[in-house]
Amino acid sequence: MKSSELYLNSFSHIYVERDVFEYEKTTDILRKVVNGQVIVIDNYKDVFNRPKQDFLLQKKSQKLILAKKRDEFLYKGSELCENFGYKHFFYTSNILNCIYDCEYCYLRGLYNSSNIVIFVNIEDFFRAIDEETKDKKIYVALSYDSDILAFEGLTGFCNDYIDYAKKNKNVLFEIRTKSSNFNFIAKLDIPENVILAWTLLPDDVIKFYENKTPSLDLRLKDIKAAQSKGLRVRLSIEPIIKVRNFEKIYKDFIEKVFKELDKNLIRDINVGAFRMSKEHIKRIRKLNPYSKIFSYKFVNKEGYVSYDDEENLREFIISELKKYIEEEKIY
Amino acid sequence: MILIQCALYSEAKPLIEKFRLSKNMKENYFEVFEGDNIKLIVSGYGKINAAASAVYFITKNNLECEAFVNIGIAGSLKRKIREAVLINKIEDNDTGRSFYPDILIKHSFDEGTLETFSKIVIKDMVEDLCDMEGSAFFEALSKFLPPHKLQVIKIVSDNLDGKRLNHDFVYDVIKDNIEKIEDFIVKLYNANKREKFLDDKDETILQGISQNLNLTEFQKNELIKQYISFKIRGEDINILEPFLQIKVKTKNEGKKYYNEIIRTLSK
Ligand code: SF4
Numbered sequence: 001m002k003s004s005e006l007y008l009n010s011f012s013h014i015y016v017e018r019d020v021f022e023y024e025k026t027t028d029i030l031r032k033v034v035n036g037q038v039i040v041i042d043n044y045k046d047v048f049n050r051p052k053q054d055f056l057l058q059k060k061s062q063k064l065i066l067a068k069k070r071d072e073f074l075y076k077g078s079e080l081c082e083n084f085g086y087k088h089f090f091y092t093s094n095i096l097n098c099i100y101d102c103e104y105c106y107l108r109g110l111y112n113s114s115n116i117v118i119f120v121n122i123e124d125f126f127r128a129i130d131e132e133t134k135d136k137k138i139y140v141a142l143s144y145d146s147d148i149l150a151f152e153g154l155t156g157f158c159n160d161y162i163d164y165a166k167k168n169k170n171v172l173f174e175i176r177t178k179s180s181n182f183n184f185i186a187k188l189d190i191p192e193n194v195i196l197a198w199t200l201l202p203d204d205v206i207k208f209y210e211n212k213t214p215s216l217d218l219r220l221k222d223i224k225a226a227q228s229k230g231l232r233v234r235l236s237i238e239p240i241i242k243v244r245n246f247e248k249i250y251k252d253f254i255e256k257v258f259k260e261l262d263k264n265l266i267r268d269i270n271v272g273a274f275r276m277s278k279e280h281i282k283r284i285r286k287l288n289p290y291s292k293i294f295s296y297k298f299v300n301k302e303g304y305v306s307y308d309d310e311e312n313l314r315e316f317i318i319s320e321l322k323k324y325i326e327e328e329k330i331y
Numbered sequence: 332m333i334l335i336q337c338a339l340y341s342e343a344k345p346l347i348e349k350f351r352l353s354k355n356m357k358e359n360y361f362e363v364f365e366g367d368n369i370k371l372i373v374s375g376y377g378k379i380n381a382a383a384s385a386v387y388f389i390t391k392n393n394l395e396c397e398a399f400v401n402i403g404i405a406g407s408l409k410r411k412i413r414e415a416v417l418i419n420k421i422e423d424n425d426t427g428r429s430f431y432p433d434i435l436i437k438h439s440f441d442e443g444t445l446e447t448f449s450k451i452v453i454k455d456m457v458e459d460l461c462d463m464e465g466s467a468f469f470e471a472l473s474k475f476l477p478p479h480k481l482q483v484i485k486i487v488s489d490n491l492d493g494k495r496l497n498h499d500f501v502y503d504v505i506k507d508n509i510e511k512i513e514d515f516i517v518k519l520y521n522a523n524k525r526e527k528f529l530d531d532k533d534e535t536i537l538q539g540i541s542q543n544l545n546l547t548e549f550q551k552n553e554l555i556k557q558y559i560s561f562k563i564r565g566e567d568i569n570i571l572e573p574f575l576q577i578k579v580k581t582k583n584e585g586k587k588y589y590n591e592i593i594r595t596l597s598k
Contacts, residue, residue: 006522008437013419015431037442039420039431047431052477054433057522061435244564290528295564297557297597 003060010099013037013063015047015115020068025120025155029066032154036064043067048096048113055287058114059101069093069119073128074140086139086172090132094119094157095146100178101211103292104239104274107145109283118151122160133170141174149177152184159185165194176236178210180218182225190231195267197234198223202253205241209292216253220260227265238272240313242296251320258324268329271317273310281305333520334388334399335371338381338464341498342403343373345506349513360387368520378449378467385471397523398480401468402512404488404501405445405460406452411487415508416443416460417515418483423466424448430469433479436518439511445485453493460485480523484512533558536568539575540592544585554589557596570595 014036020026030038041047044067077089096117097107107114119125132138142148142161152158158175162185165173176197190196201209203216214222226233235257243249276284278300284291299308307313321330337343340362346352352364352371361384362373370392374384381401389399410416417440421430424446434442444459447466455461465483472481486504488496505512529537537558541551562568574592579585 001518001521006437006518007435013434037419039444041420041429041431046429050431050478051473054477054479057435057479058433063433290559290563292563294556294560296560 007060010062011036011064012061013039015039015041015044015063015065017041017044017067020066020120023068023120025118025122026066028156029064029118029120029154033064041065044117048111048115048117050112053113055108055111055114062097062099063115065115065117066120067117068121069124073125074132075144077141086137088132088136088138089141090138091141091144092125093145094122094125094143095148095151095155098146099150100147100213102213103209103211104241106276106280108287108291109280110145116146118155122157126164129164129168129171133168137170137172139172139174141176147177147179149175149181149184150179152179152181159188162188162190162194166191169193174234176234178213178219180214180222182222186225186229190229195234196226196231197236199236199238200253200257201237201241202243202249204243204249208243208295209241216256220257223261227262230265232265232267234267235269236272237317238270239274240272240310240317241274242307242313246313247316250317254317254320254324263325266325266329268331269321269325270331271314271321273306273314275304275306275310277303278305332392332396333369333516334392334396335369336374336381336385336388336399336401336464336468337371338374338376338403339498339501340373341501342505343371344502345509346371346402346512349509360384363388369516374464377463378447381464381467382471385468386475389472389475394475396476396480398482398516398519399472399476400516400519401465401483402505403462403464403485404496404504405462405465405485406457406489406491407460407487408454408457408491410443410460412489413504413507414487415440415511416445416485416487417441418443418445418460418465418485420444421465421469421483422446423470424461426466428466428470430466430473431478432469432481432483433477434482435479436515436522438515438518440484440515443485445483451493452491454491457491460487461491482515482519484508484515528559528562533562533568536571536575540571543575543578544588545579545582546585546589550589554592554596557593561596 011033014033016038018040044065047065074090074092077091097114149158161173165171172193174195174197176199178199198219200216200219206213206216223233296307298305318330335346347364350366350369352366355363355365364371372384372388374380417438418432419434419442445465446457446461448461448463452461462485469481486508488501488504537555574588577588
């Protein structure tokens with residue numbers, strides 16, 4: 001029996017905290033998810049934190065949980081190495097979990113559940129940012145634990161944040177995505193203090209290691225649309241994932257990226273190795289010892305696990321990038 | 332294996348007939364019926380019986396099953412008699428706690444909320460459905476099984492008017508829904524059963540090499556890990572065939588071939 005015949009569609013069930021029915025976002029989302037079975041709950045943790053949930057099986061029919069975030073609207077990140085004049089780094093979690101399903105995703109093993117929690121009270125996030133930016137400039141990665149633009153059709157969060165950024169110049173937002181949802185924000189006037197970043201990997205990697213994400217072509221099409229509006233975008237080649245014929249595949253990929261995009265409208269490119277803590281990779285292995293992420297051997301390094309040749313892989317990519325773009329833009 | 336719990340024999344009877352289950356005469360504590368990949372336990376009334384029999388049954392089955400389903404009658408003020416409902420939320424009236432089965436599989440039931448009471452309820456403030464076992468079944472088994480394996484199907488038998496139900500009627504209302512129940516159980520089984528990643532051929536290769544080369548525990552584990560990576564990448568495992576013919580006499584010889592195999596697998 002095919003998976004599609006067996007499993008209910010995603011969002012077949014929407015668990016809604018009793019307290020959030022009054023929010024406009026809740027009404028909006030419920031209007032969009034037609035045919036979803038609404039189940040009233042007291043607190044999202046009653047569903048999200050249940051013991052023994054099967055993260056990977058739940059991915060086959062992800063449910064939606066609408067909740068209110070009650071504290072910790074901004075998480076403090078480590079101090080920034082790049083200097084954008086914004087020394088203080090924070091991230092928000094408006095959404096927990098993702099509709100995409102990348103084999104290398106660190107969300108696997110992070111939460112008990114792969115169901116999606118959406119915190120509808122975005123006003124409270126703004127209030128926390130207001131407070132934090134009273135006397136300083138801060139840099140905020142938006143919904144670090146998800147792909148916030150992938151949910152734009154449902155939540156409209158990026159629209160809200162972009163609107164907010166226009167009014168608060170002490171904040172610099174980064175929206176990082178693998179989606180091809182730029183059309184949802186294309187009509188907006190996107191101010192300088194919102195950075196759009198796309199995570200790109202070669203199509204062979206996307207096909208083998210990512211599930212449900214848009215192809216490289218679709219992402220490039222979106223970036224081109226953003227550039228055509230004059231936006232300077234960030235690219236992220238991360239995490240570097242091994243495939244057969246690594247060098248050829250990554251070389252061709254980089255060539256393609258620069259053939260399609262306007263390099264003058266690339267703000268910078270970050271290149272990140274695949275690294276995970278030993279404990280986390282253990283949890284991922286427990287979820288599925290046969291995950292494609294275990295296609296190549298990992299070794300224990302100081303405090304983390306990675307490919308034995310991770311440095312070489314990264315250097316190779318950087319040397320390829322340097323053929324097309326100034327070194328200062330690569331980090 | 333699918334495990335089923337019913338409170339009463341009359342609830343169980345249509346299932347026993349449908350799935351051709353026969354009584355296990357060796358069971359002393361509860362009535363148990365068994366068939367092909369399905370076992371059923373009759374718990375008796377109420378929460379304590381539901382919890383005790385559920386834990387007994389899952390323990391007897393080494394904590395393993397594709398799903399454990401509670402099937403039985405329930406009262407409802409608003410629903411029609413004989414309607415079958417798949418429960419997506421269970422409330423325990425005594426403790427106020429709520430439980431949520433994961434509903435991942437397509438099904439043809441209506442869905443609803445079940446409230447479990449310790450005493451018989453007549454025209455109480457029941458929102459949807461009520462019974463006397465559901466929450467205990469779920470809470471007790473939550474210690475052992477994930478929420479997608481715990482399912483509750485309730486068939487409406489009365490509108491909480493206090494009338495006594497006779498056994499034939501209970502049998503009837505369950506039997507009326509037997510096709511839907513069967514369809515759901517088959518899907519549950521298919522969705523939850525796990526295919527083995529390493530098949531018999533893989534096991535033969537791994538065991539053969541380990542024995543022939545006299546590998547240490549460490550080497551064996553490393554070999555398995557590398558072999559799995561190799562297979563995940565979709566490489567041709569037949570490349571290892573020649574190594575199956577080799578038998579070593581000394582440790583050093585074994586090590587030499589072991590290193591060669593690891594090199595081949597990690598190329
Ligand atoms: S897009 Fe990012 S957050 Fe979503 S599954 Fe992939 S790696 Fe995880």
